[in-house]
Amino acid sequence: MPAVLEQSLALPAYQMTYLAKQNQPVSGDYFDLHDMHFTQQQNNATRTVIVPANKQQGAAEVSTELTPTSLVKGEQAPAIKGKNLLGHEVTENWSSKQFVLISAFFADCTGCANEIPAVKDFAERHPNVKILYITWDSIENSRKFTSLNDLEALIIADAKPWLQQVGVSTYPTLMLLSPTGRLLYADAGDDADGSALQKMAELLIPAV
Template structure:
């Protein structure tokens, strides 16, 4: 499954650190993009819910929308996508059919275009995409700096939100066009309607998926960020998603260095030391990954 090309896997780490988002997947050796293996949703134990942050936005018809839309449904499936995401667009016909099944359960599918419909040209392009894919379910545009939208860096990503505006379980990373997965989502919604606490767990369905030989090196990178999460989150919070998108082909150590240099006045001497030492470690790890890829 193809997903949006991201400049760095660290943005997924940033999302996990900042908003407890979990993503499963392997690094694609040929393109350097994130590829998601199949995932499933399971009803499970009770969890402490995270609120979907309040928002004020527009739907594609220009109508004002806010978080009160969640109260009108037993559950709302929020699907994040953007104009250039082939995986997002390809799943839309299946989502259109699924939206009808959701309505039968008192639930609703809502698409949120992440950034690419924020101007007239982008909106026209997004509307054209929806029209060609036969989409009739509601689609929204939220501000690019919205607290939750900023944490989504892999597309498509879908979250389940209950009537009180609580996010149920983990985000579901990757397409949800598979009928089995949709059945599992419906099961979660039934649990929500019954008033039971549930968790949406993203796990690999493909037991035969190839093991990435660089997996241990990516884990080393993750540890660099996790060991000083507060400092790295401070840097990540200053990075605008459109900047990452414009620099998608740039080595991410170089990109992060540029972002840090632009904001270093906001960091203490000790924080700056942590960032610089971390970037040095990441550069060394990336060199090892590149050498491994050449074999």
């Protein structure tokens, strides 16, 4: 859907940002799923386009509840494949036997940046939890995001197939996995106040 939409707007070289009705960053697939109507806000100087959803007059109301992932609690997450910031292929297959906190982001996502201090605080309080930042974004954009936000955690870029496989279309999304890679908790939306992370902290019990 996103590529088709970008082609239909004749803006293949522009950075596209999609917003749900509550101005939450989502993927273009979200528009397709909910049959969204939209406008576009184009900036030729920065070569960016913001595509906010809107309700067409007379159109049926649809649910816009943010869904973090298509995985259900206790379901095994597939191995993550992507590239690190050096451009090398990497695979995360839960071999470290640690709890894993995943933050799904993209570089221009304001909410993704807003919750980073809360994630860092979580990481400091729970040093045995592996922190992964996963994105469909390019290596170059991921490097900029990492530098701007002073991240030291592992970044896996170019991971769009995995994000689609687990049904992540809202950003940011946080997921806590057991040491064997099973979903324990997931939350979609800006968690700058750390409320979702606190719920995850309560689940850090012996391996599932």
